[in-house]
Amino acid sequence: xxxxxxxxxxxxxxxxxxHDGHCAAVVDPGEAAPVEAFLARAGLVLGAIVITHHxxxxxxxxxxxxxxxxAAPDGTPLPVIGPAGERIGGRTVAVREGDTVEVAHPALxxxxxxVPGHTAGHVAYVADLPGAGPAVFCGDTLFASGCGxxxxxxxxxxxxxxxxxxxxxxxxxxxxxxxxxxxxxxxARAVEPDNAALAxxxxxxxxxxxxxxxxxxxxxxxxxxxxxxxxSREPSVRLAVAAHAGGPAANDAAAFGALRGWKDNFR
Numbered sequence: 526x527x528x529x530x531x532x533x534x535x536x537x538x539x540x541x542x543x544h545d546g547h548c549a550a551v552v553d554p555g556e557a558a559p560v561e562a563f564l565a566r567a568g569l570v571l572g573a574i575v576i577t578h579h580x581x582x583x584x585x586x587x588x589x590x591x592x593x594x595x596a597a598p599d600g601t602p603l604p605v606i607g608p609a610g611e612r613i614g615g616r617t618v619a620v621r622e623g624d625t626v627e628v629a630h631p632a633l634x635x636x637x638x639x640v641p642g643h644t645a646g647h648v649a650y651v652a653d654l655p656g657a658g659p660a661v662f663c664g665d666t667l668f669a670s671g672c673g674x675x676x677x678x679x680x681x682x683x684x685x686x687x688x689x690x691x692x693x694x695x696x697x698x699x700x701x702x703x704x705x706x707x708x709x710x711x712x713a714r715a716v717e718p719d720n721a722a723l724a725x726x727x728x729x730x731x732x733x734x735x736x737x738x739x740x741x742x743x744x745x746x747x748x749x750x751x752x753x754x755x756x757s758r759e760p761s762v763r764l765a766v767a768a769h770a771g772g773p774a775a776n777d778a779a780a781f782g783a784l785r786g787w788k789d790n791f792r
Contacts, residue, residue: 526656527631529700531739532563537704538582539741541662543654545631548572548598552650552662553702557586561593570598572630576607576616577664578647583702587615598630606635610646620648640666640690642683643673649690651697659697661745663690668701669743670726671709672754674789680782684757691755695746706730706740712791713753716765716784722750757781 532540541552550573571594607613609621622639635650649663665673767773774780
């Protein structure tokens, strides 16, 4: 049986620990100290490091973790799994879409999707976790009620990446890497003020954050209902984007780009 737990880092990052009570794989360790504290507190041994993209707040702790944990529990070099198309320090396993990675400690199978947009070589990892169910570890591509900024990719690329994630089974838990939900929901409400599911989610988010509780993971099914970036083809979203932009978009990618640009400047 596997469990997924968040390790808070920096101001609003989540490093995800996937563990079996003995060994843990950590996803996107931007800094080492919170991981070390979590492992010590939970009595776990580090078994693998998994990286979604090259940004420092997602891989900045890798070197320090490798120095402290050079070997996996079986004595082999600690695996560092990361996208083939990006520069990942310490990477031992380079992955791209279609690859399946077998992690030994804990026993874990990760299926890789290419999800460019936020960065050029960003990947996501899809898994069916015994005890925790279907999951996707999507870094900064898909957020709760939002998506990542387009630092290296185009609107068309990000739209295609989000389409891949939206096509996953609805029960899939979305393990994103930041606690951006409150600001994302504010923007989503500006886009779709009459979305009843979104209004209910806003109330839930406010209650969770007031209690100091993470708002993630969400699910793919929920994101389809409340996330404007998964809903950019919906008439309600297209009308809002057209009103904001001063006219209709020429195509789906242009509409998505206008929506993302609106969010970039939303206050």
